[in-house]
Structure formats: C-alpha cells, structure tokens
Amino acid sequence: MPRLAASLVLSTTPLATQVELVRRLEAGGFDRVFFGEAWREPVVPMAAALLGTSTVGVGSAISQIYPVHPVVVAQQAAQLDELAPGRFSLGLGLGASFVVERWFGVPYDRPLRRAREFADVVRGVLASPEEGPFTYSGELFSVTRYRLPFAETAVRVPVHLAAVGPAMQTLAGEVADGVVVGALHSERTMEQTLARLGRGAARRGRTLDDLTIWYYLACCVSTDPDRARAMARRSLVYLAQYPHYRAVYAEEGFAAEAETIAQLVRQKEMDRAEREVTDEMIGRFAIAGTVAECRDQLRRYAGYPGVPVLHLIPFRMDEAEVQESFRLATELAR
Template identity: 30%
Template sequence: MAHPKRVGLYVWPTGQHEAEFERALWAEEQGYEDIWFPDGYGMQDALTLAAAVAARTKRARLCTGVVPVFTRPVPVLAKTIYAIEKIAPGRLVLGLGSSTGAMVDGWYGVEFKKPVTAVREAVELLRKIMAGEKTDYQGQVFRSKGFKLGEPIQPPVPILLAAMGPKMLQMVGEVADGVCLNNFTPLERMPWALEQLDIGAKRSGRRVDDLEISARLAMITSDDPASALEFFRSEVSFYASTPIYQQIITHMGFGQVARDVAEGFKVRDRKRILAAIPDELVAKLFIWGNEAECQRRVREFFAAGLTSAAIGPQSPNPAEFQRTCEAFVPSRFSVAA
C-alpha cells in the first residue's frame, strides 16, 4: 500500500510557548497537512501541546515526534491519547521512541534498559489497551494488570517509532505503522534504512511500502551559509555527546570524528569538540541554503522513499526561522516541483 506524500511543520521548541502554539495554528491555516510536536530540551511536552492545538484546529494531523516510552507508564500514555482523540478524532499520530540513556536515566531519573525491547513492549501493551482489553501484561520492561480504558479507541491511533540502528529499524518494520527518522539518517543512508525496515516488515507479512516513512528534516533557509554551517556544527556536537549517535557517525564512515568528539567531552573542551566535526559531516546531516536549494533537498528525500516530511526550521535569527516555515507551504512547495 503506497502512502500519500505529506508535508508537515515541526514546531521546534524555542522557549516561547505562546509563539509555538500560534505557529502550530498558522501551519494549519497555511495548508500544512501535519503539525509535529517534539518532546524534550526541557521546554516542551509533545502531548500537552498537541492537546492544546487539537482544540483550536480542524484538519491537520497532530504528530508527536517523539515521546519517550520510559517517561510515562503505558496506561497513563493511553489515557492521554484517549483524551486527545476525544478532542480531535482521528487526527493524532503517536510518535514513540526510546530516547537516550543520557536523557532517560540522566535527566529523568528512570532506568534506561533494553531500549528495543522496551519500545516493542510499549507498542504491544498500548495496542491492547486501545483495543479495549483489560491489561494482564508482564514484559521484561513494562507490566500492567487490571487497567482498562473507558472505551476502545477506534480506529486505533497510528504508531510511528523512532529508529536509527538496524535492530530498532527492523523491529519498527515488524510492529509499527511507520518510522520517524531524523537528520542522522541522511539521504545516502535512506536505501539502507528502507532495507532494514523491509526485513522487519516481512516478519509480519508486510513490505516497507506498507509503512509510513517520516523524517524530521532540520534546516535553515538562509543566504548566509557560513552561519548556518556553524549553527549546525553545534547541533552535531549536542547529539554526538551520546554513544548511540557516536555509533551512527561511525557507521557513516566518520569513526575518528566520533572518537575525537568523545574525547573532547571527557575533558569538557568545547573548542576541541567543535574542531573535530568536519564540514563534510555537517553537510550530510543538515539542510541549509536559499529557498530553492532547501526545497530541492527535501524533494530528494521524497524521491528516495520518504512519504512524510516534518520540516524543522532552526535558526537563532527569527527572520530565517520564518523563511523556512514559509518555504514549504503548499503555495510555495510541491513534492513534484
């Protein structure tokens, strides 16, 4: 089953909550098909903002990108989904993921264990609850007994799962409705990622074409490429502080970079960290340029198999931030050019 190609706006957290709420409303008014809500950075809760926006919108899908499975008991997550579904029937798309040990264990004080198993179990348990079953579930990570929603959620909320590595991608293909990729699955890795998803999909009698392939594409629409490059070099350094992203960078052929960055973090030397990140790596991971260049890069992802783009404007410059938001409204952008 081929999924229609969709373009959504990722409501990037800036710390200005009223502006983020208004940006989400603006996105629907301008014709964006999806509104994506991140979860993290200590500034934004995806489901809370999705619920608020649900009450003020009529058409756009409301997509979380992504909620960690460790930070809410699955029955609590199910109740939240149920509440949003009552406000905006059929419009919620639940993006879930494991997050990282640094965030889950470090920030939230919750044990980060067996991430692939945890995500699988969360999906299994959540689907049972959405179907109206009373829980009697004992997994390796999650358990629940005796919980039941007031009524089933029908049709069930689509579940997309964040993934980068082969084990998680294959599991996503097997159990989920789709995948949430991010900038660390660059264009050159798309064929490999789709292959891993297809391996998993075959285990459940499906193919990769049955899945929604979504990706958050962080970008800056700008006439100042040098500033955009340095902004995104800093972004790479943030992600590269964690082992999972160091592994991804290594798999991309930048093993020495990953090792140098890890050493820089050990001695808390930010200049050393940034100096270790080459322009070539930054350019593979992030998108910047004028409007036409950014649009061209997004079309390349669609041509490579993407079905749902979450446009992620990023820039400390408000004018550049808004330029990116405006560059992908339907009157300015089409997948087919």
C-alpha cells in the same frame, strides 16, 4: 517537491507562539507537525496545537517510554485523538541512556523488550472499548482488566517507533504502524533501514507498503545563507553528543570528526566543536540556505521513501531565529 513535516523542539518559546507557528505550517501545506520530548513534555503542546488548528496532523516524535507507564500514554493518546479525531499520531522512543538515567533515575535496561511490550500495552488499551477489558502479562509490564472509560469504540491512533539501530528498526517493522528514522542518514543507510523494516514487517505478514516512514532532516532557512549554514552546523554538533548518532557519522565516513566534536563539547569548547563540522558534513546531513537554496537541496530527497521532517535544534542559538527559520520554511512547500 516531497511532502513535508516539521518538528518543534522549543524550550523558552511560549505555547501561544508555538501554536501560531503550527498554524503557519498548516497554511504552508505541511502534512504534520511533531513535538519532541526534550525541554518540554509534549502532551500539553500537542493538545494546544490540535485545538488551535483544523487540518494539519500533530504527533509526538518522540514520547520517551522509560519514565512513564504505557496505560497512561494510551490514555493521553486517546484523549488527544478525542480533541481532533484522526489527526494525532503517537511516536514512541527510547531516548538516550544518559538522559533516562540522569533525569529520570530509571535504569536504561532491556530497551527492545520495553519497546515491544510498551507498544503491545498501548495498542491493547486503545482497543479495549471494543475488545473488552485488557489484560497483559509481560516481562516488564502487567495490566489486569483495564478498559478505557471514556471511549465507546476502539481508538485508531497510529503508533510509530523511533528507530536508529538495526534491531530497533526491525522491531518497528514488526510491531508499529511506521517508523521515525533518526536525524542522520544517507541513501545507503536508508536502503539498510528499508531492508530491516521489511524483515520486521514480514514477521507479521506485512510489507513496507503497510508502514509510514518519517525521516528527520536538519534544516535552517534564512535570508542570510551563511547564517543558515552556521545554525545547521550547531544542530550537527548537538547530535554528535549522542552515541547512536556518532555511530551513524562513523558509518558515513566521519568517525574522526564526530569523536573530536563530541570531545570538544564535553570540554565546553563549543566554538572549536563547530569549526570541526565540515562543509561536506553540512551538505550530507542538512538543508541550509535561503528559501530557493533549500528548495533545490530538498529535491535530492524526492526519491527517498517517506516524508522528511524538517527540524532545527535550538542549541546555542536564539529561539527567535529558530522560529524565523520555520516561518521561512512555510514557503518551501509552495
């Protein structure tokens, strides 16, 4: 069995319940639990999880870089590391263009430049207690003589970039400690990802061995295998809303299905959209079934680089079912 991580993207579930779920995942042998910035901002849940556990890693996957300034994000990262030294990791990502522009009122422009400069500023601020006041003059961000006031030494927080497209993956290999690969992939796309990461790493005199790779994997565990596949199908419908994931579906031979699903979602025809998700798509992109079935399905990823991040998006499903799926998932690593 590969090492395992989990991603919690919950909305109505109380924070206390989420922390208890993280404790269960910790006891179940999971390496890390990620919190995504979707229906909740991630900093408060991550702080609660770090204070409520003792060994499991906790990280953001991802924190969106458009609505905030990197100095603030570096401050948050340093304080989270202060709560639990060595257990926090910072995952940064672009988010979806329509979310950035609709929710935050920020133009989705120059994403690669923004990601590069954002990572530069975060690293500079975290290093400032040892290297001195940090000054940066970029095309998008500028900082003048800033030093973290509450840290005596440099803060060693791993910085990961979420990367789906080729250019972003190459950038991650160049400037980040690791990469958070998107939720849709195959052996072929992972080979492409490794090649791009390697090219980026070479620009800094590094190799793939210097990078940590996390890849997301839709997963639903249930005592009812039919229900598990139905819930996994809903996660795959959710992903089809995003242009970058539709591109991956297309690369893997599901272009027509993905376009039809996305169109039906826009028309609010959710039941019809779910019926367009084929068994082949579930088998290719998801883990779904009983504990025993999911354990068997996970074995096909034993040769994958990096660590799978099990996730289940609470899209048109009761969050109690999502919680139960993760509780059952704690048996997978045993």
